[in-house]
Amino acid sequence: FSKQFKMATRKTDVCFLILFSFSMISTSHGYIEGLYCGVENCYDVLGVDRESARTEISKAYRKLARKWHPDMHKKKDAKEKAEVEFKRVANAYEILKDEESRKDYDYMLDNPDEFYSHYYRYYKHRVAPKVDVRIVLAVTISVISVIQYWSAWNNYHTAIKYLVTVPKYRLQAQQIAKKEGLLNTQKKRDRSKSKEEIREEEEAVLRNIVAEKMDIKGGYSKPDIYGVLWLLILFSPYYLVMYIYWYARWIWKFTICRQDYGEEEQIYIIRKYMKLSQSQWDAQDESEIEYFLESELWIKENFLEWKQQKEEEMKIKLAENSRHKMYRRYMKMHGPSQMTFGPE
Template identity: 65%
Template sequence: MHKKAKAKEEASQMFLKIANAYEILKDEEQRNDYDYMLDNPDEYYAHYYRYYRTRVAPKVDVRLVIAVTITVISVVQYYGAWSNYNSALNYLCKDQKYRIRATEIAKSEGLISASRKRKGKSKEEIKEEEEATIRKIIEEKMDIRGGYSKPKATDVLWVQLVLLPYHIVLYIAWWLRWVWRFNIKREEYGEEEKLHIIRKFMGLSQAQFDAQEEHEIEEYLERELWIKQNFTEWKQQKEEEMKSKLAESARYKMYRRYMKKGGAGQISFGPD
């Protein structure tokens, strides 16, 4: 019985060795690692790394992980942009100023009848149609810019990555043209170039700059803010105006009195 048990144990160990050898030989990467170990027996740490990399590391292509991650980000980004756009549109539809203007346009174009009586339609259905018409007019007429603008396919991360080489080439060409025209030939700036310099001085993105009102853009051009000195003076003036407004604010006065008395860290030695 003892010999049989010993033979059975040896057979079991032999089976494990054969199975392990089969696992190594059937996988090309493990087979190469094994050959490398035989050729370089002194590289202990490298052998450990290769072994655990094969055994523990997930069998997933890194490129697939990156692609899935970018796809998820793109989907979230796209639907988030649509959510912002719809929020802005809903706000405009509820604002009386825009509703009245949209209603006037709809009536002038015959999209909404002055009389609410329509054959075969209830008051609720007529109201829903009018709301849809007003929303459509506001969507078409209103220029929603900035972070709440209507999403475009080119805003999605996947598309931006695909178009990245193209945009890099465009930027290099634009930069070379800028240097040639304005640094070498000393041409005068056009309106587009002036606004570009002003935007850079302000540290705004293109979307943030486009979200500003037309009268603000006109003021920038009138004040010639593309000139550094003019921009610095204008910025100081705006900061002074902001300080004056804050000084006139009742809440800000209360805050200053509070801080003058010691603020949140005030220590009193008087009786409670």
């Protein structure tokens, strides 16, 4: 049994060596069956060489295409042979006319040992969809713009619904609705409707009043079509020019000429010191903004003093907070939590 096993093993090794030798022979010249032109050289198929220009390759292809076009042959055998040759020539031309494909093919001829790399390079061009990058970019920007605009409207409606539930704004909206006769008119018209339907319509009236009368600012403000990505990109040259003008004006007026800051510039400096975006700043109360201006927080020293004062006030609030007291008491008694490994 052991002799038979050894003989079988030797036969298997011999077969493996034979197959490996054949595979090396096919790739030693850079030709791989199933890739590009198979075991043929694409340049030889078209009758050109690796130094030939693209125009020469196109000229050779047109000549061979006229010769081997199936319509040029009448007999059945000649027609079948022409179909095979025409496909062979067309395949070689498809590979060599494209710069990327030709580059990969030349790389295979120069590096026949990189077997798996050639498969990747070949199927990368065959499988990857040839879609215009501009179309993909335009569709992507359009989708982002639609989502951005829809999200802004959703935030705005969420803010309106919330404000209607706030007693202060709800009462004001009800007073306006009664003054304008909106609620009474609705009730007279809708006696035939259920109480639920009447209540829903009254809520809609109140939401409309809040939307018309309230000036919602910040991230929940009414969407602006000029804030979507498409229009930001289209108007970006204009915005860039305006920024350069604004920056040059700032340097000239306040750095070179040493002029005093106006209210607009003071607000800008305060906002930058506080590290707030424009939408976050717009959400601030007008009384609070007036306080910032009265405190002259655009002056660095005043701002740092105000910031320190706010931090101290926050510490006092935390010290008076019951939960924070419990936390400090726990930390004082037990210290920070620790993770231990191994036996205690």
